Amino acid sequence: MEPLIRIRNLARRYHLGTETIHALREVSLDIARGEYLAIMGPSGSGKSTLMNLVGCLDTPSGGSYELNGQRVSEMDDNQLAEIRNREIGFVFQTFNLLPRSDALQNVALPLVYAGVTAEERRASALSALESVGLGDRVHHKPNELSGGQRQRVAIARALVTKPSIILADEPTGNLDSRTGEEIMSLFNTLWAAGNTLILVTHEEEVARHARRIVRIRDGLIASDEWNGAPNGP
Numbered sequence: 001m002e003p004l005i006r007i008r009n010l011a012r013r014y015h016l017g018t019e020t021i022h023a024l025r026e027v028s029l030d031i032a033r034g035e036y037l038a039i040m041g042p043s044g045s046g047k048s049t050l051m052n053l054v055g056c057l058d059t060p061s062g063g064s065y066e067l068n069g070q071r072v073s074e075m076d077d078n079q080l081a082e083i084r085n086r087e088i089g090f091v092f093q094t095f096n097l098l099p100r101s102d103a104l105q106n107v108a109l110p111l112v113y114a115g116v117t118a119e120e121r122r123a124s125a126l127s128a129l130e131s132v133g134l135g136d137r138v139h140h141k142p143n144e145l146s147g148g149q150r151q152r153v154a155i156a157r158a159l160v161t162k163p164s165i166i167l168a169d170e171p172t173g174n175l176d177s178r179t180g181e182e183i184m185s186l187f188n189t190l191w192a193a194g195n196t197l198i199l200v201t202h203e204e205e206v207a208r209h210a211r212r213i214v215r216i217r218d219g220l221i222a223s224d225e226w227n228g229a230p231n232g233p
Contacts, residue, residue, distance in 0.1 A: 002069065004164060004196060005031035005054065010063035010073075012049050023049040025219040026063060031198070033164075036191040038199040038210035046219040048169075051200045055088055055167050056080045068164045085113050089158030089166040093173035095150045097142045097157075103129060104138040107157045114161060128156035132186060148179035155186065165196045172206055184209045 012024040024046045031037055041047035052058040053065060056072055059080070065073040067087055075083065090096075097106045108125035116124070129138055132152040142150050151171065158166050168187070172180030188209060191197050199210055207213050215222045 001032070003030040004033040004035075004068060005029070006064075006066040007054075008064045010050075010053060010065055011061050012046075012053060012058065013061040022219050024053070024060075027216075027219075027221055028063075029214065029221065029224075031165075031196070034191075034194060034196055036187075036197045036209075036211040038201060038207035038213045039216060040201060040204075040207050040213055041216035041222075042202060045216045047200055047202075047216045049219075050216060051167065051169060051198075054165075054198065055090065056084045085110055086161065087164040089161060089163040091151070091154050091158050091166065091168040091171050093170040095142070095154045095174070097150060097153060099142050102139045102141050103134060103145070103153045103156075106142070106153055107160050110157060110161050124160050125156070128160040129153070131159065132156045146179070147175050148182055151175065151179075151183050152186065155183075155190075159190070159195070165198055166190065167198050167200070169200045170202070171199065172201075172203070180206070 007027060007029040009026040009028055010024060011022070011026050014021040014023060027050065039047050039050060049058070053060055060073050063073065064071065067083065070083065072080070072083060098109070104122065104125050107128050108121040111121040111124060126135070126138060129135055132155050134149060134152050134156065137145060137149060142153070145153065172183055175183060184206060187197055197210070199206065201207050212226045214224050
């Protein structure tokens with residue numbers, strides 16, 4: 001079966017004056033549909049660069065990236081924006097919610113950009129909120145919600161377009177340990193329901209929830225493990 005994500009020799013270089021910074025060095029990676037993957041690494045390892053490329057937030061300096069059969073690495077900014085909205089659901093450490101909008105409006109926002117009718121937006125957003133246990137908080141604004149509830153709203157927003165992948169960047173970083181565990185339990189439920197999850201984290205206890213862990217160091221894949229054992233045959 002063709003992988004959902006196919007990355008070959010992906011590289012990202014930055015130029016600072018006469019110096020070239022190799023943030024990512026010709027990484028190759030396949031991710032199957034329905035996988036639960038964690039990308040791990042210390043600060044400056046290249047994990048955030050890889051996340052930005054996978055999330056179509058940045059373009060590579062070399063190599064190729066295909067998502068759901070589409071060659072993303074050759075797309076222009078407008079095409080990348082369309083892919084982001086249709087194929088990728090983002091969950092950020094800082095939630096990124098609109099403070100003056102209620103939970104329902106925040107979750108429905110990606111559907112506005114997709115041109116979905118108001119009635120369909122409301123139904124889809126309500127369904128997404130119910131799927132993360134917030135069916136009774138639809139008209140609460142972010143400042144009326146706890147940190148864990150805000151992150152659930154963000155997760156519902158990521159789910160509402162039924163994306164190919166959910167990309168979570170340090171999703172428990174702003175939460176206490178108990179609330180963080182609740183969010184990770186929710187991710188387990190979403191994965192069991194058939195969603196493809198990619199976590200980016202530097203925390204071992206968060207990464208352990210994933211079924212596969214790819215460790216990045218110095219812009220390269222240092223290890224690729226499945227359930228604690230080396231991945232592959």
